[in-house]
Amino acid sequence: MPERDLVSWNATISGFVQIGRFLDAKALFERFPATDIVSWNAILTAEAEARDTAAAKELFDDLPKADIVSWHILIAAFAQNGDLDSSRTLFSRIFFDLMPRRDVVSWNSMVSGLINLGEIDVARERFFDQMPQKNVVSWNMMISAYSGDDRNDEALALFRAMDVSPDRVTFAVALEICANLSDVEQGKEIHRRITEGGRGFESHPQIETALLNMYAQCGDISLTSSIFEELSRRDLTAWNAMIHGYARIGELGSMLEVFFRMLLEGIGPNFASLVSIVSACSHGGMFDEGFAFFRGILKDFGVNLVIDHYICMIDLLGRSGQIDRAQELVLDMPYEADGVAWRALLSSCIVQGDEERAQRAAGLISAVDPRHPTTYILLANVYATAFV
Numbered sequence: 001m002p003e004r005d006l007v008s009w010n011a012t013i014s015g016f017v018q019i020g021r022f023l024d025a026k027a028l029f030e031r032f033p034a035t036d037i038v039s040w041n042a043i044l045t046a047e048a049e050a051r052d053t054a055a056a057k058e059l060f061d062d063l064p065k066a067d068i069v070s071w072h073i074l075i076a077a078f079a080q081n082g083d084l085d086s087s088r089t090l091f092s093r094i095f096f097d098l099m100p101r102r103d104v105v106s107w108n109s110m111v112s113g114l115i116n117l118g119e120i121d122v123a124r125e126r127f128f129d130q131m132p133q134k135n136v137v138s139w140n141m142m143i144s145a146y147s148g149d150d151r152n153d154e155a156l157a158l159f160r161a162m163d164v165s166p167d168r169v170t171f172a173v174a175l176e177i178c179a180n181l182s183d184v185e186q187g188k189e190i191h192r193r194i195t196e197g198g199r200g201f202e203s204h205p206q207i208e209t210a211l212l213n214m215y216a217q218c219g220d221i222s223l224t225s226s227i228f229e230e231l232s233r234r235d236l237t238a239w240n241a242m243i244h245g246y247a248r249i250g251e252l253g254s255m256l257e258v259f260f261r262m263l264l265e266g267i268g269p270n271f272a273s274l275v276s277i278v279s280a281c282s283h284g285g286m287f288d289e290g291f292a293f294f295r296g297i298l299k300d301f302g303v304n305l306v307i308d309h310y311i312c313m314i315d316l317l318g319r320s321g322q323i324d325r326a327q328e329l330v331l332d333m334p335y336e337a338d339g340v341a342w343r344a345l346l347s348s349c350i351v352q353g354d355e356e357r358a359q360r361a362a363g364l365i366s367a368v369d370p371r372h373p374t375t376y377i378l379l380a381n382v383y384a385t386a387f388v
Contacts, residue, residue, distance in 0.1 A: 006036060013042045022046040041069050048077035068101050072109055079113030096127075107131045108138050115145045136167050144173050152180045166193075168201050175210035184218035209237050216245030221254075234265075240272050247280035255280055256289075269301050275308045282316035290316045307335040311344050318348020323357060339369025 016025035029035065029043045040063050047056035056077045063070055096102070096110055107127055114123035128134070128142050139162050146155035159166075159174045166174070171194050178187035191211060194201050201207045208231055215224040224245045231238055239262040246255035259269070259277060274297050281290030294313050297303050310333040317326035323345075330337045330345050342365045349358035 006032075006039075010036070010038045010042065013039060017042050017046045017049065020049070022050050037063075037065070037067050037070070040064075041067075041073060044070060044073045044077075048073055048080070051077070051080065053077050066100075068099070068103065068106065071099050072105060075106075075109040075113055079109065079116045104131070104133055104135050104138065108135075108141065111138065111141055115141060120145045120149055120151075134164065136164050136170060139164065140167070140169050140173065143170065143177075147173055147177050147180070150180075152177045156181065156183075156186065168199075168204055168206060171201060172206050172210040175207075175214045179210075179214040179217035182218050184215070184220055187214045187218060205233070205235075209235075209241070212238055212241040216241045216248065219245070219249050221245050221249055221251070234267075236267055236270060236273070239267060240270070240276070243273055244276045247276045250280070250284055252280055252284045252286055252289075269303060271303055271306050271308065274301065274303060275312055278309060278312040278316065282312060282319055285319075287316060287320040305334075307333070307338070307341070310335065311341050314341060315344045315348065318345060318352065321352055323348060323352055323354050327357065337364075337368070339365055342368065 013025050013028050016022070016028065025046050026043060029039060032039070040059070044056060044059055044063075047053075047059055056074055060066060060070060060074045096106075099106060110127045111123045114120070114127065123145065124142060128138065131138060139158070143155050143158050146152070146158060155177045156174070159170070159177070162170070171190060174190050175187060178184070178190065194207060194211075202211075208227065212224060212227050212231075215221075215227065224242065228234070228238060228242050239258065242258045243255055243262075246252070246258060255277065259273070262269070262273075274293060277293050278290050281287065281293065290313075294309065294316070297305055297309060310329060314326045314329050317323075317329065326345055326348055330341050333341075335341075342361050346358055346361040346365060349355075349361055
């Protein structure tokens with residue numbers, strides 16, 4: 001074989017890294033006497049991909065002269081690691097200010113890393129707000145972070161403050177925020193912006209699904225149905241949105257019609273479909289239908305029962321006056337009863353006037369989930385009832 005030059009060696013090292021052969025890449029790196037920053041960055045990438053942050057930091061410290069790519073690789077390695085203690089120094093302004101050159105990717109990497117570590121406010125205050133220039137990725141990360149942390153009002157405010165054009169991801173997240181807030185007016189405004197933007201986003205499956213979910217969550221079944229019928233392809237997510245939309249407004253007949261139509265088109269339900277149906281049957285007084293669906297979840301549909309199904313069934317049994325069976329299910333289900341399960345039982349006890357059992361359930365809720373605000377409302381109802 002002819003003698004390889006530096007470019008060939010670097011290409012081979014990078015190739016090994018790309019296919020996950022990290023040990024081979026490092027062995028080749030150690031054999032070659034003349035290396036450059038490309039070689040070092042390839043091995044640094046190998047350590048990052050292997051999630052060995054200690055080795056990555058050690059290698060970074062040994063670099064003759066790190067370039068901006070080296071810094072990005074190291075930041076990404078620690079961001080993916082998710083270890084706040086080991087990453088605290090790295091994701092600080094002191095470290096960041098040592099970078100010889102910073103671009104929007106550098107700033108975004110710091111924001112992303114802190115978000116991944118759960119330090120959303122630090123990411124906002126120390127980096128996002130200080131960025132000399134933001135791109136759409138910067139805004140998307142911060143908006144998504146707030147939304148994912150159930151801080152939807154802050155997420156929506158940030159979306160409104162954007163000084164760059166939103167992309168498809170931005171609009172999808174914004175529609176999800178409106179769904180979480182049940183803010184149909186803001187959702188319609190975003191829908192209008194998407195349609196009038198002239199970029200074709202409205203026909204993209206991601207946006208179609210986001211619009212469908214938003215209108216369904218907001219209870220506008222007319223627009224939900226209109227979008228659903230115009231879909232070129234209806235996947236399970238779309239069917240679930242329709243099922244949930246009808247369940248939300250209590251149109252149980254239409255909900256079941258959509259469900260059976262879905263089955264006829266060869267699409268089977270998942271756990272979310274059946275949670276919506278059993279819950280809707282419970283709240284709508286269709287107890288027999290709810291029982292039938294619960295019994296058929298595994299047998300007829302091949303869907304594994306999760307705790308959400310059991311909680312819906314606890315609620316259904318309680319609403320139908322079968323408090324004994326509801327309590328048995330709480331105690332016997334193959335999951336440890338959490339605060340949600342006990343609150344479902346407690347609510348039923350209050351509705352059915354079973355004060356003694358309600359007070360026992362209240363005591364258990366206080367032990368397993370004392371900080372949930374609903375707990376105190378239910379407890380107040382129990383004690384108000386008990387002393388009437």
